[in-house]
Amino acid sequence: MSDNPLHRLLNPLSIATVGSGNNIMKMGTMHALSIIKDGFAGAYYPIHPKEEKVLGRRAYPSVADLPEVPDLALLVVPSDQVAGLLEDFGKKGTQSAIIITAGFGEIGDEGGRMQERLNEISRTYGIRFLGPNCMGIINSEISLNTTVIPYPYGPGSLGFASQSGTYVTQSIPYLGKKGIRFSKAISVGNSANITITDALEYLGQDDQTRAISLYIEGIRDIRRFIDMARRVTPVKPVLAQYVGGSGAGARSSMSHTGSMAAPDHLYEGMFRQAGVIRADTIEELYHYGNMLAVQPRLKGRRIAVLTNSGGPGSAIANALEKGGLTVPEFSPELRQKIRPLIPPHAPSGNPVDLTFHMDFDALPVNIPSLVFDSGEVDGLIMHGIMRSGFIKAGYSHFRDVFNGAPVETILNMMPDNVKKITSISRFGKPVCVSSFFDRDDDCTAAYEDHGIPVFDAPEKAAGAMVCMLRYTEILERKPWKPVTIPRTPQAADKLAAGCRARGQGNMDEHESKLFLKSWGIPVTEELIARDEDKAASGADTVGYPLVIKACAGDILHKTGAGLIYLNQKSREEAVASFRNIQKAAGRRVPVILYRMVKGDREFVAGIVRTPGFGPSVMFGLGGILTEALGDAVFRPAPLSEDDAVEMIWNIRSRTLLGPFRGMPEVNVTSLARMLHRLSLIPLAHPEVSEIDINPVIIEGAEPVAVDALVVFDGP
């Protein structure tokens, strides 16, 4: 176990609160009620300046008066009192605090300074805190709930950490009705001290937690988050929602938790690299997270669909296939075994559609057994299993037929298969259910209480199974090895220092390529020529056909300006072009000469830096369509070669990587090595703000950087 501060914070033996009283209309009181009423077995000490008792518990006038050092302090007081109280607890020896109070980093500079003061106190006294601007925590293992809503559902296995407090408070009754139970829930608020990365680490280590869901508005310690996620995701699945990617989302996130957001495509790439599964909505975050938490791993791609209704069957099959799973037709042997259990004309091939039938065991028990025993599938989705919900829904019509008997009497007349249906878990393969009936139906309740998720729409059940596949794919990745940043090549340092000393804002093309080459990136082998004679002899040295280009740090756009000549087939052509370039430039300008690189496949690669996010590698489709198609993907730097391979295959136009128009498939290993090496540069060269390599041409199978630009930070 690490020294993660949440181990202590989530497992206190004693808790003190400040701001809880006897006025039920105050938030502090509601927090205290949850501690008192939800089963926490440790000691609880309300601190109150006036009351002798708070909610029936003896109250203490100040921190100093407490009879023991509380393990955890919870503060719900005006923002200007927080620092003083945190210090009091620090002095007392308390090591963990939850600061509910808002009005810190999220309100601007003044709040930011107050928040920094809290961190100073934390460092001074070794007291670690959650928040400020949060809603507290739930540890279902020890019945500890510090939020403002009761959590009466018992232990669960979904670990949840959120930059929104609402998602661990307002939503609790909703989650109860959906049968979703937290192992631990952690509202991190502004993440000023204990961050969402700490929560990820803690939940990754927590035995009770089988899957982790994260609600994210902007991560403060992004590099640590990535490394942490890479450690956790091979052990248990991590799902994340990110909402800061749009302008309005970023503005809202800033004013909500003071989070610095970054464009969506950067987070998207970061999640992919880190093995984090992306959730698009809070519903997916809860429900798919729950599926991952309660069901066994999916070990293949073949899914059976059993239904009593064709529409949901079609919808499930369609959504599964769109998500990358298969709905294989059953073998004739299996169909023959299923046939006697379903009506004569009902489809038996997968989906199996029982249509209207009165055998209550066929759909949930007997056919699933046949299907799993066959070995023909790796997972199962069922739709249309219902019992008491159906009777209740129809009761107004049935009542007279049963001479006014109460609904329970009618229910008792029906075969009770509810105990049997959950035995499906014995096959050890993932199963979930689609039903329009909620926990009012005893089948739905039985499934949920036995860890078989029930979704209120067929597409959601299919989506949950697709999410299982996403995690299977993550487990199939090569083991992660942290990337070590090698020593900076002397040539690179010298080049950069030289350019900076000369006051250049960027390297010229030749310098840029030499710089990249020193980092091991394949570039055009080129000569520089400053006069006609050198151009002529250089041309012969390089060989034909060749390219001749103006080269100066202040010349960024050569095409169309008469500063570049391609496909030069002779010394004479090259010399003429040299003269033309001088004319077009209107001054003496050096040229570079290199053998023309031929290939129909062009890509782009580069480095960008984003405030609050750090350096990223870009890779995408190049050539004249680059901007029109916007087919580019991003990954946080550095990348291992394995990371780079995944990144390369992530572009939409990935078929270009295979054999193409008589050319061999791209050597993706070479291309990945190129991106890996490129990704090291921003970490070794803090002075480099941006790199563009455009195009990277694939010559035969091998990538070559044909034009490049290295830009420095400010002057």
Add this chain to the structure above:
Amino acid sequence: MSDNPLHRLLNPLSIATVGSGNNIMKMGTMHALSIIKDGFAGAYYPIHPKEEKVLGRRAYPSVADLPEVPDLALLVVPSDQVAGLLEDFGKKGTQSAIIITAGFGEIGDEGGRMQERLNEISRTYGIRFLGPNCMGIINSEISLNTTVIPYPYGPGSLGFASQSGTYVTQSIPYLGKKGIRFSKAISVGNSANITITDALEYLGQDDQTRAISLYIEGIRDIRRFIDMARRVTPVKPVLAQYVGGSGAGARSSMSHTGSMAAPDHLYEGMFRQAGVIRADTIEELYHYGNMLAVQPRLKGRRIAVLTNSGGPGSAIANALEKGGLTVPEFSPELRQKIRPLIPPHAPSGNPVDLTFHMDFDALPVNIPSLVFDSGEVDGLIMHGIMRSGFIKAGYSHFRDVFNGAPVETILNMMPDNVKKITSISRFGKPVCVSSFFDRDDDCTAAYEDHGIPVFDAPEKAAGAMVCMLRYTEILERKPWKPVTIPRTPQAADKLAAGCRARGQGNMDEHESKLFLKSWGIPVTEELIARDEDKAASGADTVGYPLVIKACAGDILHKTGAGLIYLNQKSREEAVASFRNIQKAAGRRVPVILYRMVKGDREFVAGIVRTPGFGPSVMFGLGGILTEALGDAVFRPAPLSEDDAVEMIWNIRSRTLLGPFRGMPEVNVTSLARMLHRLSLIPLAHPEVSEIDINPVIIEGAEPVAVDALVVFDGP
């Protein structure tokens, strides 16, 4: 009003059923119970061979014995009895029937023949029927429900038609709990006689219906559907889900309703052309359909977000912006008015985040009024309005504080703002709510009962508002004019007939271009030459630089085979190339010569035919990346020029249509005219099975077909 058969079928004065008895375990009995118990005021006649009474109503031994001609017959009998009974009702004079029984077109050839027999009876006696293999109908206006589940929710405004019976039966209790009410619901089953297109027409004309949702597995009368949708969608919104687009979806649809499915991209294009909004899930179909049915139109793009919690606020803002709406920052004036109503540090700019507060009118009443009065927004989403649900959720904690008072007592102590909150409708602008509290909460129930939809996740509320925008965009389209197919050009007829007479399976390139030209499509002006002299003189006539190409019906792939030479700059070059082509072909082969068309922008266009769907136009990105990028869109033929403009702008790489690398923007009018004319061909030439134009090069601003192939249907 049209002579749509559903007018009669959904509004009967009397109903007879066959297959309903006193055994509650039989489906027929459940159908009868719904007719009897849900408030239908007309006459009901059960037909039963043995019973004197069915469910307390006098039963009749046969159709002939009925005391009057029933307006509607409902059949739930074994499939071999259906035809005979339908004929009996036809003879009696009944004009409408619902055939619940399955085992017809969906089970294969034998069932198909039985289904055809039903249509013969329909034609003979003028009796129109719904189904077979359906679940009946609901007409909430006259309390008529023929499904197997009670529908006790009263009149609604969402019209629903479905190829799945489950979506108008099993889901009824779910819909009740979500506050969604049908105007009419129509289960069309196999659509053998009355189709989903008839349902669309009927719902389009029905005054009670304000929006239409369709669940589709495959449309039988696709051309009529498109024309119908174009008529209906300017009047009221139509939403559709289609699940037949994948292999498994298509297989399942076929065995479910005998529906012939087509690939997803064809339905996608058809929906867009017809102005139908696509729903991806049944939840969207219900909930977004309901939003469109109960809320006023969205007349702009500016949305306000009011919340008591930052997370949902960020999620809503982010999802709105991703969907094309804006979340504008409020003016200083408006913020100043809002400021006193919210806590000191709470964000007031949009989203407005009230955070924890005890003013129960601020979020649902007072701030919305300020916001709408300002004129700064066109719609509103609120999150976090709750009352009784919150108290109930917290009751286990509050009880002792209130000395064990019952939950109702505590509720009565709270300010009751529930009557006030629905007055928000008076602004006549679309509003919806996000809440984790269902109808157990009196605020949620009040909203739903007053036509203000409540969604159980923030992203769903945002999605519903985005769906409103989709409909606004559809209303902004130019008025639809049906496309008339002009007389076939004589030249086209003659060319096609000539090729067919010669036994050609396709036209050669030159013929193909002449054929397209006769239809008004711009092609390269070219000469054909069969010997060297003609090639030489032809080259001079065409002008340089030119292209010379082998041209024969059996030569389809010229690139790389030495059969095409580009950029020929002189007569000598052209003649040499002519010789090379003869050598490469290994036989005497004619060549075509045309002036080389120059332009960096290449597109493709074409015609495909799909069984069960008919002819479609394809348009996409061309050039060497065509297949790699797969950026193509499809629309059913024919297209008006307006249709074609929309289609052209639908490609991903649409920025290529603007000014590009020094070239002017594409003349989209010319390109649209080209696609319009292309789209007429398959309707005029049933013998043409496929057309490929690849590439269409944009020269300057104008499109030219540079290579083309016209293929005929089998020999």
